[in-house]
Amino acid sequence: MITKPFLFFLFCGIILCVSCEKDLPTYLEYEEYSFTGLDENGGTWKPVLFDQVSSITLEAPKEITSQSYKAEVTALKSAIGQMTDSQRESLAYWGNNPVVRWNEIALELIAKYNIIPGPNDDDSYTLPSPATPDGPPGFPFAHPPYAGRALAYLSVAQFDGLIAAWHYKYRYNRKAPYQQDTSISFAYEPNTLPSYPSDGAVLARVSRKILTALFPLEATYLQELEQNHLESLGVSGANVASDLAAGSTIGDAVAQLALTRAASDGMKNAQTPKAVSDSIKQAAFNRFGWQWENLELPTRPVGLTPLFGKVKMWNVTNVEDVRPVAPPAIDSESYLKDVQLLKDHASNMTEEKRRIANFWQDGLGTYTPPGHWNRFANEFIVEHKMNPLRAARTLAYLNMAVMDAGISCWDAKYYYHYPRPIQTIPGFKTIAGTPNFPSYTSGHSVFSAAASEVLAYIFPEKAELVRNWAEEAAISRVYGGIHWSFDATVGTRQGIEIANYTIHKAQADGSD
Structure with missing residues (x-):
């Protein structure tokens, strides 16, 4: 007998086959580059997870004249002399800005785990835990809110870890081995960045720990990646063993701070039992006289993360301060105008509208809308030849804004509990699926507007480009029939407002 779970996963498999061709993360190839600057004052920048860099302690390194350091240099030369083809490939893969590579690894895992948990034979659901x-089902379900949160914690931990690394690099100012000994070759473009502690080791350790907590079934894979990264650093010519150990020490300390925050940010309560979900739905009906009904097939009894709007934000004090105004009442003039607008799009679907709807779909088996904007950011980072600290700063502010935007969006979704077009327009059909959460406001719009504003701040010459992309992402959901036009327009304003909180914080971190 063919069971319901079998049909469900067959359906998901079809979606994955279509979506993976477009949206699975790909290896970003780029020429090795000289950093446009080293940000020598980076150790004075304001971190996110702690108040003072001095709270992350690191002992002074051994003098370069000491026997222990000389022994480390001898060991480094020996390792370089015996370098294998595999190690050379690793050097090429990680490059001199591994912030990009660890972000790509996160995108890969998000895409892999962005699969809806299926129903049991008795129509009940078991939630990932x-x-x-x-499982079953396996943890996590890397839906857009989960993805945005994962990328935020990873990027913030990387940023803070590198601020601490820069602080001690220029405090102790130990030259890299290849700068001291001309017989040691350096794998990348030379620079004058001090070697102690190793910034690469900070990234390897903190990234592995954060991603392991978020994707626990990948622990072995991530451990292997960390070891591979550290091994490549050990033959790059930039670091000796004590540099790597010091970087790992910082990575451990910062990862613990990030994971402590994550444990108490409210995410564990975001996916609610049915009784709680039903009470949220009833409260909205009591307020407004409407409520969203889930029309997906097969139908899950609880919407996606009803209490994600209660998760702790990074740069907004109170989510209610940024809650948008109420959507139009059902059967009001504004509502009826939108009904006609959606019908017109459906009746006059062009190849261009369909292309836009498909390009921004970012559905099951993809790295989701937050991942889409991280991909853009990685390309800009490489184009601008950023050093690792500057790259980490870019992704940290981008992803804090994206996570805050998602929290604000989900607060509005479940506070207003507004029906989707497919629910209230008789016979209406979408071309982009049926999400299992309320309509107002559009997640794509809020995520994209917040992301584009942060990228416009960091890359002002890209401002028009990224804002146009955000507008296209917003209208794509209207073309797809998933959202009302006011979901998109109000959601865009909402994302911009959220981003301004993050940009204000960035402007005061000492990096400009």
């Missing part, structure tokens, strides 16, 4: 990650 970090307490039993093997």
Whole structure:
């Protein structure tokens, strides 16, 4: 007998086959480059997770005249002399800005785990749980809110870790081995960045720990990646063993701070039992006289993360301060105008509208809308030849804004509980699926507007480009029939407002 779970996963498999061709993360190839600057004052920048860099302690390194350091240099030369083809490939892969590579690894994992948990034979649902990650179903379900949160914690931990690394690099100012000994070759473009502690080791350790907590079934894979990264650093010519150990020490300390915050940010309560979900739905009906009904097939009994809007934000004090105005009442003039607008789009669907709807779909098996904007950011980072600290700063502010935007959007979704077009327009059909959460406001619009504003701040020459992309992402959901036009326009304003909180914080971190 063919069971319901079998049909469900067959359906998901079809979606994955279509979406993976476009949206699975790809290896970003680029020529090795000289950093446009080293940000020598980077150790004075304001971190996110702690108040003072001095709270991350690191002992002074051994003098370069000491026997222990000389022994480390001898070991480094020996390792370089015995370098294997595999190690050379690793050097090429990680490059001199591994912030990009670890971000790509996160995108890969998000895409892999962006699969809806299926129903049991009796129509009940078992939710993924970090307490039993093997499931079934496996943990996590890397939906857009989960993806945005994962990228935020990874990027913030990387940023803070590198601020601490820069602080001690220029405090102790130990030259890299290849700068001291001309017989040691350097794998990348030379620079004068001090070697102690190793910034690469900070990234390897903190990234592995954060991603392992978020994707526990990938622990072995991530451990192997960390070891591979550290091994490549050990033959790059930039670091000796004590540099790597010091970087790992910083990575451990910062990862613990990030994971402590994550444990108490409210995410564990975001996916609610049915009784709670039903009470949220009833409260909206009592307020407004409408409520969203889930029309996906097969139907899950609970919407996606009803209490994600209660998760702790990074740069907004109170989510209610940024809650948008109420959507139009059902059967009001504004509502009826939008009904006609959606019908017109559906009746006059062009190849260009369909292309836009498909390009921004970012559905199951993809790295989701937050991942889409991280991909853009990685390309800009390489184009601008940023050093690792500057790159980490870019992704940290981008992803804090994206996570805050998602929290604000989900607060509005479940506070207003507004129906989707497919629910209230008789016979209406979408070309982009049926999400299992309320309509107002559009997640694509809020995520994209917030991301584009942060990227416009960091890359002002890209401002028009990224804002146009955000507008296209917003209208794509209207073309797809998933959202009302006011979901998109109000959501865009909402994302911009959220981004301004993050940009204000960035402007005061000492980096400009």
